[in-house]
Amino acid sequence: MGSAASPPVATRLVLVRHGEGRANVERVLAGLRGCTGLTERGRQQVAALGAHWAARGFRPDVLLCSPVRRARESADILAAALHVAVREECALCEVHLGEADGLAWAAYEAHYGRAFDLLAEPDRPCAPGAESWTAVMRRVRGCLDDLATAHAGQTVAIVTHAGFVVASLLELLAIPAAGDRAYLDPAFTSLTCWQHQAGRWTLVSFNEVQHLDDSGEVLPSRP
Numbered sequence: 077m078g079s080a081a082s083p084p085v086a087t088r089l090v091l092v093r094h095g096e097g098r099a100n101v102e103r104v105l106a107g108l109r110g111c112t113g114l115t116e117r118g119r120q121q122v123a124a125l126g127a128h129w130a131a132r133g134f135r136p137d138v139l140l141c142s143p144v145r146r147a148r149e150s151a152d153i154l155a156a157a158l159h160v161a162v163r164e165e166c167a168l169c170e171v172h173l174g175e176a177d178g179l180a181w182a183a184y185e186a187h188y189g190r191a192f193d194l195l196a197e198p199d200r201p202c203a204p205g206a207e208s209w210t211a212v213m214r215r216v217r218g219c220l221d222d223l224a225t226a227h228a229g230q231t232v233a234i235v236t237h238a239g240f241v242v243a244s245l246l247e248l249l250a251i252p253a254a255g256d257r258a259y260l261d262p263a264f265t266s267l268t269c270w271q272h273q274a275g276r277w278t279l280v281s282f283n284e285v286q287h288l289d290d291s292g293e294v295l296p297s298r299p
Contacts, residue, residue: 174205
């Protein structure tokens with residue numbers, strides 16, 4: 077009788093939220109057009125993560141990032157610390173904001189009349205040319221499935237945004253849209269790890285920030 081086939085090697089996708097960006101501090105809706113990059117604190121947060129990984133000998137097989145400036149700058153810092161190349165993937169972007177990209181929240185509310193809640197109105201874009209939350213969820217799921225197939229058996233580090241991380245949790249865990257639920261707020265440079273094996277997704281960790289604790293970084297409150 078032949079031996080049982082070995083189970084497929086697991087694929088790990090490590091989602092890294094970018095470091096603190098100027099847009100986060102200045103309360104600007106910032107995508108590809110409006111983002112002005114990291115704050116100095118954001119650079120320190122990413123450097124702490126890079127040092128944490130390097131000290132532990134962690135080196136991903138692949139390093140990907142959103143092309144939005146705060147994510148790309150974060151990925152470049154990690155790439156230098158780990159001596160790996162980085163590749164941009166537009167599917168890793170935050171919500172595409174259309175005509176709202178680059179507006180301060182105050183200007184957005186003045187122009188469009190009120191603050192916009194994507195989760196409360198998932199099928200309505202926040203501005204002309206923007207994505208709806210439903211479209212974001214569909215994009216994130218397709219992106220994760222494609223990466224799991226393209227990088228089977230590998231560990232992929234992905235520098236992305238809070239919206240992408242939250243969408244991965246809501247979509248892959250099938251959390252219903254209706255009813256009360258806890259608020260998901262991944263910290264800057266936090267780690268969320270997914271494992272894909274034999275066609276199934278498993279959440280390994282969410283919002284890990286040990287590298288910030290080790291560096292003495294105080295987690296900022298949500299603006």
